[in-house]
Amino acid sequence: MGKIICVANQKGGVGKTTSCINLGASLAACGKKILIVDIDPQANATTGLGKKGIKSMYEVLLEGVKLNAIILETELPYLFIAPSKTDLAGGAVELGYVPNREKVLSKTLSQVKNDFSYVFIDCPPSLGLLTLNGLVSADSVLIPIQCEFYAMEGVGKLIDTIQRVKSTLNPGLEIEGILLTMWSRTKLAREVEEEIRNYFKEKVYKTVIPRNIRLAEAPGFGKPIMLYDILSKGAQAYLTLAQEILKREPQR
Amino acid sequence: MGKIICVANQKGGVGKTTSCINLGASLAACGKKILIVDIDPQANATTGLGKKGIKSMYEVLLEGVKLNAIILETELPYLFIAPSKTDLAGGAVELGYVPNREKVLSKTLSQVKNDFSYVFIDCPPSLGLLTLNGLVSADSVLIPIQCEFYAMEGVGKLIDTIQRVKSTLNPGLEIEGILLTMWSRTKLAREVEEEIRNYFKEKVYKTVIPRNIRLAEAPGFGKPIMLYDILSKGAQAYLTLAQEILKREPQR
Numbered sequence: 001m002g003k004i005i006c007v008a009n010q011k012g013g014v015g016k017t018t019s020c021i022n023l024g025a026s027l028a029a030c031g032k033k034i035l036i037v038d039i040d041p042q043a044n045a046t047t048g049l050g051k052k053g054i055k056s057m058y059e060v061l062l063e064g065v066k067l068n069a070i071i072l073e074t075e076l077p078y079l080f081i082a083p084s085k086t087d088l089a090g091g092a093v094e095l096g097y098v099p100n101r102e103k104v105l106s107k108t109l110s111q112v113k114n115d116f117s118y119v120f121i122d123c124p125p126s127l128g129l130l131t132l133n134g135l136v137s138a139d140s141v142l143i144p145i146q147c148e149f150y151a152m153e154g155v156g157k158l159i160d161t162i163q164r165v166k167s168t169l170n171p172g173l174e175i176e177g178i179l180l181t182m183w184s185r186t187k188l189a190r191e192v193e194e195e196i197r198n199y200f201k202e203k204v205y206k207t208v209i210p211r212n213i214r215l216a217e218a219p220g221f222g223k224p225i226m227l228y229d230i231l232s233k234g235a236q237a238y239l240t241l242a243q244e245i246l247k248r249e250p251q252r
Numbered sequence: 253m254g255k256i257i258c259v260a261n262q263k264g265g266v267g268k269t270t271s272c273i274n275l276g277a278s279l280a281a282c283g284k285k286i287l288i289v290d291i292d293p294q295a296n297a298t299t300g301l302g303k304k305g306i307k308s309m310y311e312v313l314l315e316g317v318k319l320n321a322i323i324l325e326t327e328l329p330y331l332f333i334a335p336s337k338t339d340l341a342g343g344a345v346e347l348g349y350v351p352n353r354e355k356v357l358s359k360t361l362s363q364v365k366n367d368f369s370y371v372f373i374d375c376p377p378s379l380g381l382l383t384l385n386g387l388v389s390a391d392s393v394l395i396p397i398q399c400e401f402y403a404m405e406g407v408g409k410l411i412d413t414i415q416r417v418k419s420t421l422n423p424g425l426e427i428e429g430i431l432l433t434m435w436s437r438t439k440l441a442r443e444v445e446e447e448i449r450n451y452f453k454e455k456v457y458k459t460v461i462p463r464n465i466r467l468a469e470a471p472g473f474g475k476p477i478m479l480y481d482i483l484s485k486g487a488q489a490y491l492t493l494a495q496e497i498l499k500r501e502p503q504r
Protein backbone atom coordinates (compact mmCIF):
# COMPACT_ATOMS: atom_id res chain seq x y z
CA MET A 1 0.00 0.00 0.00
CA GLY A 2 1.98 2.99 -1.26
CA LYS A 3 2.16 6.25 0.64
CA ILE A 4 2.14 9.50 -1.36
CA ILE A 5 4.21 12.30 0.20
CA CYS A 6 4.04 15.77 -1.35
CA VAL A 7 7.25 17.79 -0.84
CA ALA A 8 6.18 21.44 -0.87
CA ASN A 9 7.16 24.94 0.16
CA GLN A 10 6.47 28.03 -1.93
CA LYS A 11 9.72 29.59 -0.72
CA GLY A 12 12.30 29.00 -3.38
CA GLY A 13 15.58 27.13 -3.00
CA VAL A 14 14.90 25.47 0.37
CA GLY A 15 15.86 21.91 -0.67
CA LYS A 16 12.60 20.42 -2.03
CA THR A 17 14.25 18.75 -5.02
CA THR A 18 17.38 17.77 -3.11
CA SER A 19 15.19 16.11 -0.45
CA CYS A 20 12.99 14.26 -2.98
CA ILE A 21 16.02 12.82 -4.74
CA ASN A 22 18.11 11.95 -1.69
CA LEU A 23 15.42 10.84 0.74
CA GLY A 24 13.93 8.82 -2.10
CA ALA A 25 17.32 7.28 -2.87
CA SER A 26 18.01 6.53 0.81
CA LEU A 27 14.70 4.69 1.16
CA ALA A 28 15.40 2.82 -2.09
CA ALA A 29 18.77 1.77 -0.60
CA CYS A 30 16.76 0.24 2.26
CA GLY A 31 14.86 -1.87 -0.27
CA LYS A 32 11.71 0.26 -0.53
CA LYS A 33 10.37 0.80 -4.05
CA ILE A 34 10.28 4.57 -4.63
CA LEU A 35 8.73 6.80 -7.32
CA ILE A 36 9.63 10.48 -7.62
CA VAL A 37 6.95 12.44 -9.52
CA ASP A 38 8.42 15.69 -10.85
CA ILE A 39 5.69 18.30 -11.34
CA ASP A 40 8.04 21.30 -11.31
CA PRO A 41 8.39 22.85 -14.81
CA GLN A 42 12.06 23.48 -13.96
CA ALA A 43 12.42 19.67 -14.05
CA ASN A 44 15.31 19.77 -11.56
CA ALA A 45 14.53 16.34 -10.05
CA THR A 46 14.59 14.92 -13.60
CA THR A 47 17.96 16.46 -14.54
CA GLY A 48 19.35 15.93 -11.04
CA LEU A 49 18.98 12.19 -11.71
CA GLY A 50 20.54 12.54 -15.14
CA LYS A 51 17.29 11.91 -16.96
CA LYS A 52 15.44 13.65 -19.77
CA GLY A 53 11.89 12.54 -20.46
CA ILE A 54 10.69 12.19 -24.04
CA LYS A 55 7.21 11.94 -22.62
CA SER A 56 6.73 13.73 -19.30
CA MET A 57 4.22 14.78 -16.68
CA TYR A 58 3.05 17.42 -19.18
CA GLU A 59 1.62 14.70 -21.45
CA VAL A 60 0.22 12.80 -18.47
CA LEU A 61 -1.63 15.80 -17.01
CA LEU A 62 -2.76 17.36 -20.29
CA GLU A 63 -2.80 14.75 -23.02
CA GLY A 64 -4.09 11.70 -21.16
CA VAL A 65 -0.86 9.68 -21.47
CA LYS A 66 -0.72 6.94 -18.80
CA LEU A 67 1.69 7.59 -15.92
CA ASN A 68 3.07 4.05 -16.31
CA ALA A 69 4.16 4.92 -19.84
CA ILE A 70 6.56 7.67 -18.72
CA ILE A 71 8.17 6.18 -15.61
CA LEU A 72 11.97 5.83 -16.00
CA GLU A 73 14.50 3.71 -14.11
CA THR A 74 17.49 5.37 -12.44
CA GLU A 75 21.02 4.13 -11.60
CA LEU A 76 19.71 3.01 -8.24
CA PRO A 77 17.56 -0.14 -8.19
CA TYR A 78 14.13 0.53 -6.62
CA LEU A 79 14.32 4.25 -7.47
CA PHE A 80 12.11 5.44 -10.36
CA ILE A 81 11.16 8.85 -11.72
CA ALA A 82 8.18 10.30 -13.63
CA PRO A 83 10.02 13.12 -15.42
CA SER A 84 9.00 16.70 -15.98
CA LYS A 85 9.67 19.04 -18.91
CA THR A 86 9.85 22.82 -19.20
CA ASP A 87 6.65 22.66 -21.30
CA LEU A 88 4.84 22.12 -18.00
CA ALA A 89 5.23 25.86 -17.34
CA GLY A 90 2.58 26.53 -19.98
CA GLY A 91 0.71 23.48 -18.73
CA ALA A 92 -0.01 25.10 -15.38
CA VAL A 93 -2.15 27.66 -17.24
CA GLU A 94 -3.74 25.07 -19.56
CA LEU A 95 -4.60 22.92 -16.53
CA GLY A 96 -6.82 25.76 -15.36
CA TYR A 97 -9.29 25.02 -18.14
CA VAL A 98 -9.58 21.29 -17.43
CA PRO A 99 -12.65 20.09 -15.47
CA ASN A 100 -11.77 18.99 -11.91
CA ARG A 101 -8.43 20.66 -12.48
CA GLU A 102 -7.23 20.07 -8.89
CA LYS A 103 -7.76 16.32 -9.14
CA VAL A 104 -6.00 15.48 -12.40
CA LEU A 105 -2.80 14.26 -10.73
CA SER A 106 -4.55 12.28 -8.02
CA LYS A 107 -6.59 10.35 -10.61
CA THR A 108 -3.48 9.28 -12.51
CA LEU A 109 -1.44 8.56 -9.36
CA SER A 110 -4.08 6.18 -8.03
CA GLN A 111 -3.22 3.87 -10.98
CA VAL A 112 0.38 3.33 -9.79
CA LYS A 113 0.29 4.10 -6.08
CA ASN A 114 0.28 0.47 -4.98
CA ASP A 115 3.28 -0.47 -7.14
CA PHE A 116 5.52 1.55 -4.80
CA SER A 117 6.22 1.81 -1.07
CA TYR A 118 6.51 5.60 -1.29
CA VAL A 119 5.76 8.19 -3.95
CA PHE A 120 7.42 11.64 -3.53
CA ILE A 121 5.95 14.58 -5.44
CA ASP A 122 8.48 17.39 -6.13
CA CYS A 123 6.59 20.71 -6.32
CA PRO A 124 7.52 24.06 -7.87
CA PRO A 125 8.11 27.06 -5.58
CA SER A 126 4.50 28.34 -5.62
CA LEU A 127 1.04 27.58 -4.26
CA GLY A 128 -0.49 27.43 -7.73
CA LEU A 129 -2.44 24.70 -9.51
CA LEU A 130 0.51 22.28 -9.85
CA THR A 131 1.29 22.31 -6.13
CA LEU A 132 -2.45 22.15 -5.41
CA ASN A 133 -2.61 18.95 -7.47
CA GLY A 134 0.25 17.61 -5.38
CA LEU A 135 -1.53 18.40 -2.11
CA VAL A 136 -4.83 16.90 -3.31
CA SER A 137 -3.07 13.66 -4.34
CA ALA A 138 -1.04 13.17 -1.19
CA ASP A 139 -1.45 11.27 2.05
CA SER A 140 0.90 13.75 3.70
CA VAL A 141 3.16 16.75 3.15
CA LEU A 142 6.88 16.96 3.90
CA ILE A 143 7.94 20.60 4.34
CA PRO A 144 11.65 21.44 3.91
CA ILE A 145 12.56 24.67 5.70
CA GLN A 146 15.88 26.41 5.22
CA CYS A 147 17.32 27.69 8.51
CA GLU A 148 17.07 31.35 7.48
CA PHE A 149 14.84 34.35 8.14
CA TYR A 150 12.69 34.37 4.98
CA ALA A 151 12.06 30.65 5.32
CA MET A 152 9.96 31.28 8.42
CA GLU A 153 7.83 33.94 6.77
CA GLY A 154 5.93 31.81 4.29
CA VAL A 155 5.27 28.69 6.39
CA GLY A 156 2.06 30.09 7.85
CA LYS A 157 0.57 30.55 4.38
CA LEU A 158 1.59 27.00 3.43
CA ILE A 159 -0.06 25.56 6.56
CA ASP A 160 -3.24 27.57 5.75
CA THR A 161 -3.27 26.12 2.25
CA ILE A 162 -2.78 22.57 3.58
CA GLN A 163 -5.68 23.06 6.01
CA ARG A 164 -7.89 24.39 3.22
CA VAL A 165 -7.09 21.41 1.00
CA LYS A 166 -7.74 19.09 3.94
CA SER A 167 -11.17 20.60 4.65
CA THR A 168 -12.29 20.62 0.99
CA LEU A 169 -10.54 18.26 -1.45
CA ASN A 170 -8.45 15.81 0.60
CA PRO A 171 -9.70 15.12 4.14
CA GLY A 172 -6.95 12.59 4.84
CA LEU A 173 -4.08 15.05 4.26
CA GLU A 174 -1.64 15.29 7.20
CA ILE A 175 1.75 16.90 7.80
CA GLU A 176 4.34 14.13 7.39
CA GLY A 177 7.06 16.25 8.92
CA ILE A 178 9.13 19.42 8.89
CA LEU A 179 12.70 18.99 7.65
CA LEU A 180 15.36 21.54 8.58
CA THR A 181 17.76 21.96 5.65
CA MET A 182 21.05 23.76 4.92
CA TRP A 183 21.80 23.95 8.61
CA SER A 184 25.13 25.56 9.58
CA ARG A 185 26.81 26.35 12.89
CA THR A 186 25.60 29.97 12.92
CA LYS A 187 23.54 31.99 15.36
CA LEU A 188 20.89 32.48 12.66
CA ALA A 189 20.46 28.75 12.01
CA ARG A 190 20.26 27.96 15.73
CA GLU A 191 17.67 30.69 16.30
CA VAL A 192 15.52 29.57 13.36
CA GLU A 193 15.78 25.92 14.46
CA GLU A 194 14.71 26.81 17.99
CA GLU A 195 11.73 28.82 16.72
CA ILE A 196 10.62 26.02 14.40
CA ARG A 197 10.97 23.30 17.03
CA ASN A 198 9.00 25.41 19.52
CA TYR A 199 6.23 25.97 16.99
CA PHE A 200 5.93 22.57 15.30
CA LYS A 201 7.17 20.43 18.25
CA GLU A 202 7.40 16.69 17.43
CA LYS A 203 6.42 17.28 13.78
CA VAL A 204 10.02 18.44 13.20
CA TYR A 205 12.40 15.61 12.33
CA LYS A 206 15.24 15.06 14.77
CA THR A 207 17.50 14.65 11.71
CA VAL A 208 18.75 18.00 10.40
CA ILE A 209 20.33 18.28 6.91
CA PRO A 210 23.58 20.28 7.13
CA ARG A 211 24.78 22.63 4.39
CA ASN A 212 27.16 20.38 2.47
CA ILE A 213 28.67 21.30 -0.91
CA ARG A 214 28.63 17.64 -2.05
CA LEU A 215 24.79 17.82 -2.13
CA ALA A 216 25.05 20.70 -4.60
CA GLU A 217 27.68 18.91 -6.69
CA ALA A 218 25.88 15.55 -7.04
CA PRO A 219 23.09 16.71 -9.45
CA GLY A 220 25.78 17.87 -11.87
CA PHE A 221 26.69 14.19 -12.24
CA GLY A 222 23.06 13.07 -12.39
CA LYS A 223 23.48 11.02 -9.22
CA PRO A 224 21.84 10.94 -5.80
CA ILE A 225 24.36 11.83 -3.09
CA MET A 226 24.86 8.22 -2.01
CA LEU A 227 26.17 7.27 -5.44
CA TYR A 228 28.30 10.42 -5.64
CA ASP A 229 29.80 10.53 -2.14
CA ILE A 230 28.30 8.13 0.39
CA LEU A 231 30.68 9.29 3.14
CA SER A 232 29.67 12.96 2.90
CA LYS A 233 27.73 14.64 5.70
CA GLY A 234 24.88 15.19 3.22
CA ALA A 235 24.57 11.51 2.35
CA GLN A 236 24.76 10.45 5.99
CA ALA A 237 22.06 12.95 6.95
CA TYR A 238 19.57 11.71 4.33
CA LEU A 239 20.28 8.07 5.29
CA THR A 240 19.60 8.95 8.93
CA LEU A 241 16.41 10.74 7.91
CA ALA A 242 15.26 7.65 6.00
CA GLN A 243 15.80 5.55 9.14
CA GLU A 244 13.85 8.05 11.22
CA ILE A 245 10.93 7.96 8.78
CA LEU A 246 10.92 4.14 8.63
CA LYS A 247 10.93 3.93 12.42
CA ARG A 248 7.82 6.14 12.52
CA GLU A 249 5.93 3.68 10.30
CA PRO A 250 7.45 0.19 10.29
CA GLN A 251 4.70 -1.54 8.32
CA ARG A 252 5.48 -0.42 4.71
CA MET B 253 13.83 59.77 -16.40
CA GLY B 254 13.47 56.63 -14.27
CA LYS B 255 14.72 53.25 -15.42
CA ILE B 256 12.63 50.19 -14.54
CA ILE B 257 14.68 47.04 -13.88
CA CYS B 258 12.85 43.74 -13.41
CA VAL B 259 14.75 41.29 -11.18
CA ALA B 260 13.67 37.83 -12.30
CA ASN B 261 14.62 34.16 -12.31
CA GLN B 262 12.11 31.32 -11.93
CA LYS B 263 14.68 29.28 -10.01
CA GLY B 264 13.96 29.71 -6.35
CA GLY B 265 16.31 31.08 -3.72
CA VAL B 266 18.93 32.61 -6.06
CA GLY B 267 19.05 36.05 -4.42
CA LYS B 268 16.35 38.06 -6.26
CA THR B 269 14.99 39.70 -3.12
CA THR B 270 18.41 40.14 -1.52
CA SER B 271 19.62 41.88 -4.69
CA CYS B 272 16.58 44.17 -4.97
CA ILE B 273 16.96 45.33 -1.38
CA ASN B 274 20.74 45.70 -1.28
CA LEU B 275 21.44 46.98 -4.79
CA GLY B 276 18.53 49.39 -4.30
CA ALA B 277 19.94 50.51 -0.95
CA SER B 278 23.46 50.90 -2.38
CA LEU B 279 22.18 53.12 -5.20
CA ALA B 280 20.12 55.11 -2.66
CA ALA B 281 23.32 55.61 -0.63
CA CYS B 282 24.81 57.18 -3.79
CA GLY B 283 21.95 59.70 -3.81
CA LYS B 284 19.74 58.03 -6.42
CA LYS B 285 16.02 57.90 -5.61
CA ILE B 286 15.00 54.23 -5.63
CA LEU B 287 11.64 52.41 -5.58
CA ILE B 288 11.39 48.68 -4.93
CA VAL B 289 8.10 47.21 -6.23
CA ASP B 290 7.38 43.91 -4.49
CA ILE B 291 5.15 41.70 -6.67
CA ASP B 292 6.06 38.44 -4.95
CA PRO B 293 3.17 37.10 -2.83
CA GLN B 294 5.79 35.91 -0.30
CA ALA B 295 6.39 39.67 0.32
CA ASN B 296 10.02 39.01 1.32
CA ALA B 297 11.28 42.40 0.06
CA THR B 298 8.57 44.05 2.20
CA THR B 299 9.41 42.15 5.41
CA GLY B 300 13.14 42.26 4.66
CA LEU B 301 12.88 46.05 4.97
CA GLY B 302 10.85 45.74 8.16
CA LYS B 303 7.65 46.91 6.51
CA LYS B 304 4.10 45.63 6.40
CA GLY B 305 1.73 47.24 3.94
CA ILE B 306 -1.85 47.98 4.96
CA LYS B 307 -2.56 48.58 1.29
CA SER B 308 -0.29 46.65 -1.06
CA MET B 309 0.39 45.75 -4.66
CA TYR B 310 -2.66 43.47 -4.43
CA GLU B 311 -4.97 46.49 -4.17
CA VAL B 312 -3.02 48.36 -6.84
CA LEU B 313 -3.19 45.53 -9.39
CA LEU B 314 -6.73 44.35 -8.60
CA GLU B 315 -8.69 47.14 -6.96
CA GLY B 316 -7.46 50.18 -8.84
CA VAL B 317 -5.70 51.80 -5.86
CA LYS B 318 -3.05 54.31 -7.04
CA LEU B 319 0.57 53.16 -6.68
CA ASN B 320 1.46 56.50 -5.08
CA ALA B 321 -0.98 55.75 -2.27
CA ILE B 322 0.89 52.63 -1.08
CA ILE B 323 4.55 53.68 -1.39
CA LEU B 324 6.34 53.56 2.00
CA GLU B 325 9.56 55.20 3.20
CA THR B 326 12.36 53.03 4.64
CA GLU B 327 15.13 53.73 7.19
CA LEU B 328 17.35 54.80 4.30
CA PRO B 329 16.64 58.18 2.72
CA TYR B 330 15.99 57.89 -1.04
CA LEU B 331 14.90 54.21 -0.68
CA PHE B 332 11.15 53.54 -0.99
CA ILE B 333 9.05 50.37 -1.27
CA ALA B 334 5.67 49.46 -2.77
CA PRO B 335 4.81 46.56 -0.44
CA SER B 336 3.32 43.18 -1.24
CA LYS B 337 0.97 40.98 0.80
CA THR B 338 0.34 37.22 0.85
CA ASP B 339 -3.14 37.96 -0.62
CA LEU B 340 -1.32 38.50 -3.91
CA ALA B 341 -1.04 34.70 -4.22
CA GLY B 342 -4.75 34.56 -5.00
CA GLY B 343 -4.36 37.74 -7.02
CA ALA B 344 -2.19 36.00 -9.59
CA VAL B 345 -5.22 33.87 -10.50
CA GLU B 346 -7.69 36.79 -10.36
CA LEU B 347 -5.37 38.83 -12.61
CA GLY B 348 -5.96 36.23 -15.29
CA TYR B 349 -9.51 37.47 -15.75
CA VAL B 350 -8.60 41.17 -16.13
CA PRO B 351 -8.49 42.61 -19.69
CA ASN B 352 -4.91 43.33 -20.86
CA ARG B 353 -3.78 41.27 -17.88
CA GLU B 354 -0.08 41.46 -18.85
CA LYS B 355 -0.08 45.26 -18.91
CA VAL B 356 -1.73 46.08 -15.56
CA LEU B 357 1.56 46.76 -13.76
CA SER B 358 3.10 48.77 -16.59
CA LYS B 359 0.09 51.11 -16.69
CA THR B 360 0.36 51.90 -13.00
CA LEU B 361 4.17 52.14 -12.99
CA SER B 362 4.13 54.74 -15.75
CA GLN B 363 2.47 57.12 -13.23
CA VAL B 364 5.48 57.11 -10.87
CA LYS B 365 8.43 56.10 -13.07
CA ASN B 366 9.80 59.60 -13.43
CA ASP B 367 9.76 60.31 -9.69
CA PHE B 368 12.66 57.84 -9.27
CA SER B 369 16.10 57.25 -10.79
CA TYR B 370 15.58 53.47 -10.68
CA VAL B 371 12.63 51.17 -10.01
CA PHE B 372 13.44 47.55 -9.10
CA ILE B 373 10.66 44.95 -9.47
CA ASP B 374 11.10 41.89 -7.18
CA CYS B 375 9.48 38.86 -8.86
CA PRO B 376 8.26 35.52 -7.48
CA PRO B 377 10.11 32.31 -8.47
CA SER B 378 7.94 31.52 -11.51
CA LEU B 379 7.28 32.63 -15.10
CA GLY B 380 3.59 33.23 -14.41
CA LEU B 381 1.41 36.30 -14.85
CA LEU B 382 3.03 38.35 -12.06
CA THR B 383 6.56 37.95 -13.49
CA LEU B 384 5.12 38.55 -16.98
CA ASN B 385 3.74 41.88 -15.73
CA GLY B 386 7.21 42.69 -14.43
CA LEU B 387 8.85 41.91 -17.79
CA VAL B 388 6.26 43.90 -19.74
CA SER B 389 6.78 46.97 -17.49
CA ALA B 390 10.56 46.94 -17.52
CA ASP B 391 13.27 48.67 -19.54
CA SER B 392 15.60 45.80 -18.67
CA VAL B 393 15.98 42.57 -16.70
CA LEU B 394 18.59 41.82 -14.06
CA ILE B 395 19.06 38.04 -13.68
CA PRO B 396 20.62 36.76 -10.42
CA ILE B 397 22.17 33.32 -10.89
CA GLN B 398 23.36 31.21 -8.00
CA CYS B 399 26.70 29.52 -8.71
CA GLU B 400 25.22 26.01 -8.61
CA PHE B 401 24.16 23.28 -11.01
CA TYR B 402 20.38 23.76 -11.05
CA ALA B 403 20.81 27.51 -11.53
CA MET B 404 22.16 26.92 -15.02
CA GLU B 405 19.28 24.68 -16.04
CA GLY B 406 16.47 27.21 -16.10
CA VAL B 407 18.25 30.23 -17.60
CA GLY B 408 17.51 29.17 -21.16
CA LYS B 409 13.77 29.16 -20.49
CA LEU B 410 14.00 32.60 -18.88
CA ILE B 411 15.88 34.02 -21.89
CA ASP B 412 13.22 32.51 -24.21
CA THR B 413 10.50 34.20 -22.18
CA ILE B 414 12.33 37.55 -22.28
CA GLN B 415 12.70 37.27 -26.07
CA ARG B 416 9.01 36.43 -26.42
CA VAL B 417 8.00 39.45 -24.33
CA LYS B 418 10.38 41.62 -26.34
CA SER B 419 8.89 40.52 -29.68
CA THR B 420 5.27 40.90 -28.57
CA LEU B 421 4.49 43.16 -25.61
CA ASN B 422 7.65 45.19 -24.85
CA PRO B 423 10.01 45.79 -27.81
CA GLY B 424 12.41 47.87 -25.72
CA LEU B 425 13.17 45.10 -23.20
CA GLU B 426 16.91 44.34 -22.85
CA ILE B 427 19.04 42.26 -20.48
CA GLU B 428 20.47 44.69 -17.91
CA GLY B 429 22.95 42.15 -16.61
CA ILE B 430 23.63 38.73 -15.13
CA LEU B 431 24.60 38.78 -11.45
CA LEU B 432 26.50 35.85 -9.95
CA THR B 433 25.32 35.32 -6.36
CA MET B 434 26.27 33.18 -3.35
CA TRP B 435 29.72 32.63 -4.80
CA SER B 436 32.10 30.54 -2.68
CA ARG B 437 35.66 29.30 -3.17
CA THR B 438 34.56 25.87 -4.44
CA LYS B 439 35.20 23.97 -7.65
CA LEU B 440 31.44 24.04 -8.38
CA ALA B 441 31.18 27.83 -8.11
CA ARG B 442 34.25 28.36 -10.30
CA GLU B 443 32.94 25.96 -12.94
CA VAL B 444 29.48 27.56 -13.03
CA GLU B 445 31.03 31.06 -13.16
CA GLU B 446 33.25 30.06 -16.07
CA GLU B 447 30.30 28.56 -17.96
CA ILE B 448 28.14 31.64 -17.40
CA ARG B 449 30.87 34.10 -18.39
CA ASN B 450 31.58 32.09 -21.57
CA TYR B 451 27.90 32.08 -22.49
CA PHE B 452 26.79 35.61 -21.55
CA LYS B 453 30.17 37.35 -22.02
CA GLU B 454 30.12 41.09 -21.14
CA LYS B 455 26.48 40.87 -19.94
CA VAL B 456 27.82 39.30 -16.72
CA TYR B 457 28.77 41.85 -14.07
CA LYS B 458 32.40 41.84 -13.03
CA THR B 459 31.16 42.18 -9.43
CA VAL B 460 30.31 38.80 -7.89
CA ILE B 461 28.24 38.55 -4.67
CA PRO B 462 29.95 36.14 -2.24
CA ARG B 463 28.03 33.84 0.10
CA ASN B 464 28.01 35.89 3.31
CA ILE B 465 25.93 35.02 6.37
CA ARG B 466 25.42 38.73 7.22
CA LEU B 467 23.25 39.06 4.09
CA ALA B 468 20.97 36.33 5.46
CA GLU B 469 20.90 37.92 8.94
CA ALA B 470 20.06 41.48 7.87
CA PRO B 471 16.40 40.88 6.82
CA GLY B 472 15.70 39.54 10.32
CA PHE B 473 16.39 43.09 11.55
CA GLY B 474 14.42 44.69 8.70
CA LYS B 475 17.55 46.44 7.40
CA PRO B 476 19.50 46.50 4.16
CA ILE B 477 22.99 45.09 4.69
CA MET B 478 24.64 48.53 4.75
CA LEU B 479 22.64 49.55 7.82
CA TYR B 480 23.20 46.14 9.46
CA ASP B 481 26.91 45.61 8.76
CA ILE B 482 28.49 48.00 6.29
CA LEU B 483 31.93 46.37 6.66
CA SER B 484 30.71 42.87 5.69
CA LYS B 485 31.74 41.25 2.40
CA GLY B 486 28.07 41.27 1.38
CA ALA B 487 27.67 45.02 1.87
CA GLN B 488 30.92 45.78 0.07
CA ALA B 489 29.91 43.59 -2.87
CA TYR B 490 26.55 45.33 -3.39
CA LEU B 491 28.20 48.77 -3.09
CA THR B 492 30.74 47.73 -5.73
CA LEU B 493 27.91 46.45 -7.93
CA ALA B 494 26.12 49.80 -7.62
CA GLN B 495 29.28 51.59 -8.77
CA GLU B 496 29.61 49.19 -11.73
CA ILE B 497 26.02 49.84 -12.76
CA LEU B 498 26.37 53.63 -12.42
CA LYS B 499 29.55 53.55 -14.52
CA ARG B 500 27.64 51.78 -17.29
CA GLU B 501 25.10 54.61 -17.44
CA PRO B 502 26.39 57.89 -15.96
CA GLN B 503 23.48 60.08 -17.00
CA ARG B 504 20.75 59.13 -14.46
Ligand SMILES: Nc1ncnc2c1ncn2[C@@H]1O[C@H](COP(=O)(O)OP(=O)(O)OP(=O)(O)O)[C@@H](O)[C@H]1O
Pocket residue numbers: 011012013014015016017018019040044123124125181182183209210211212213215216217219234262263264265377400401402403
Ligand atom coordinates in the same frame (compact mmCIF):
# COMPACT_ATOMS: atom_id res chain seq x y z
N1 LIG C 1 21.98 20.74 2.38
C1 LIG C 1 22.46 21.38 1.32
N2 LIG C 1 23.71 21.87 1.33
C2 LIG C 1 24.21 22.55 0.29
N3 LIG C 1 23.54 22.82 -0.84
C3 LIG C 1 22.29 22.38 -0.92
C4 LIG C 1 21.67 21.63 0.13
N4 LIG C 1 20.42 21.31 -0.23
C5 LIG C 1 20.25 21.85 -1.47
N5 LIG C 1 21.36 22.48 -1.89
C6 LIG C 1 21.57 23.25 -3.12
O1 LIG C 1 20.84 24.47 -2.95
C7 LIG C 1 20.11 24.79 -4.14
C8 LIG C 1 18.62 24.76 -3.82
O2 LIG C 1 18.19 23.45 -3.52
P1 LIG C 1 16.97 22.78 -4.30
O3 LIG C 1 17.06 23.09 -5.74
O4 LIG C 1 16.89 21.36 -3.88
O5 LIG C 1 15.78 23.61 -3.65
P2 LIG C 1 14.26 23.69 -4.14
O6 LIG C 1 13.47 24.04 -2.96
O7 LIG C 1 13.92 22.44 -4.85
O8 LIG C 1 14.33 24.91 -5.18
P3 LIG C 1 13.09 25.44 -6.10
O9 LIG C 1 12.28 26.28 -5.14
O10 LIG C 1 13.74 26.26 -7.18
O11 LIG C 1 12.39 24.24 -6.58
C9 LIG C 1 20.52 23.74 -5.17
O12 LIG C 1 21.58 24.28 -5.92
C10 LIG C 1 21.00 22.56 -4.33
O13 LIG C 1 21.98 21.80 -4.99
Ligand SMILES: Nc1ncnc2c1ncn2[C@@H]1O[C@H](COP(=O)(O)OP(=O)(O)OP(=O)(O)O)[C@@H](O)[C@H]1O
Pocket residue numbers: 010011012013125148149150151263264265266267268269270271292294296375376377433434435461462463464465467468469471486
Ligand atom coordinates in the same frame (compact mmCIF):
# COMPACT_ATOMS: atom_id res chain seq x y z
N1 LIG D 1 25.06 36.23 -0.96
C1 LIG D 1 24.37 35.60 -0.02
N2 LIG D 1 25.01 34.97 0.98
C2 LIG D 1 24.32 34.30 1.93
N3 LIG D 1 22.99 34.19 1.97
C3 LIG D 1 22.29 34.80 1.01
C4 LIG D 1 22.92 35.54 -0.04
N4 LIG D 1 21.95 36.05 -0.85
C5 LIG D 1 20.78 35.63 -0.35
N5 LIG D 1 20.97 34.89 0.77
C6 LIG D 1 19.96 34.18 1.57
O1 LIG D 1 19.55 33.06 0.79
C7 LIG D 1 18.13 32.91 0.83
C8 LIG D 1 17.59 33.10 -0.58
O2 LIG D 1 17.78 34.44 -1.01
P1 LIG D 1 16.54 35.32 -1.55
O3 LIG D 1 15.36 35.10 -0.69
O4 LIG D 1 17.01 36.70 -1.76
O5 LIG D 1 16.34 34.61 -2.96
P2 LIG D 1 15.09 34.77 -3.94
O6 LIG D 1 15.58 34.43 -5.30
O7 LIG D 1 14.46 36.09 -3.75
O8 LIG D 1 14.11 33.61 -3.40
P3 LIG D 1 12.61 33.32 -3.95
O9 LIG D 1 12.84 32.52 -5.21
O10 LIG D 1 11.95 32.49 -2.86
O11 LIG D 1 11.96 34.64 -4.17
C9 LIG D 1 17.62 33.95 1.82
O12 LIG D 1 17.50 33.33 3.08
C10 LIG D 1 18.72 35.00 1.84
O13 LIG D 1 18.81 35.67 3.06
Ligand SMILES: [Mg+2]
Pocket residue numbers: 016017018040044122123124
Ligand atom coordinates in the same frame (compact mmCIF):
# COMPACT_ATOMS: atom_id res chain seq x y z
MG1 LIG E 1 13.07 22.23 -6.79
Ligand SMILES: [Mg+2]
Pocket residue numbers: 268269270292296375376
Ligand atom coordinates in the same frame (compact mmCIF):
# COMPACT_ATOMS: atom_id res chain seq x y z
MG1 LIG F 1 12.44 36.52 -3.36
